[in-house]
Amino acid sequence: MYINSKRKVKTLAHIADLKTVDNLGVEVTAESDDDKADTLGNYFASVFTVEGNNDNYNELPPKLIKYPCPNVVFSKEKILEKLKDLNTSKFPDPDSIHPRILWER
Numbered sequence: 001m002y003i004n005s006k007r008k009v010k011t012l013a014h015i016a017d018l019k020t021v022d023n024l025g026v027e028v029t030a031e032s033d034d035d036k037a038d039t040l041g042n043y044f045a046s047v048f049t050v051e052g053n054n055d056n057y058n059e060l061p062p063k064l065i066k067y068p069c070p071n072v073v074f075s076k077e078k079i080l081e082k083l084k085d086l087n088t089s090k091f092p093d094p095d096s097i098h099p100r101i102l103w104e105r
Helices: 033-047 076-084 099-104
Strands: 018-021 027-030
Touching: 018 033, 027 033
Parallel strands: none
Antiparallel strands: 018 027
């Protein structure tokens, strides 16, 4: 990489001519950039499939929960107490909300 960066003449990577077979079975050579792009686009479009709607999938059986969570209740006082003790010099949590924003509210 270092040696290539020191060259006076920068060479671009070119895609060689692409040979494909059209719908009639005739071999076609893509020489221009536009033809190559179309050829590659058609190839990738033929490889990937379009998923249908999820009507054909069976529903998962219900899972039995051994230890169900009780209903969680938050009181306004408890929330204010936690916000008051919040360290505003820390970085944001994964929710991307900075502690100072929560603290100032």
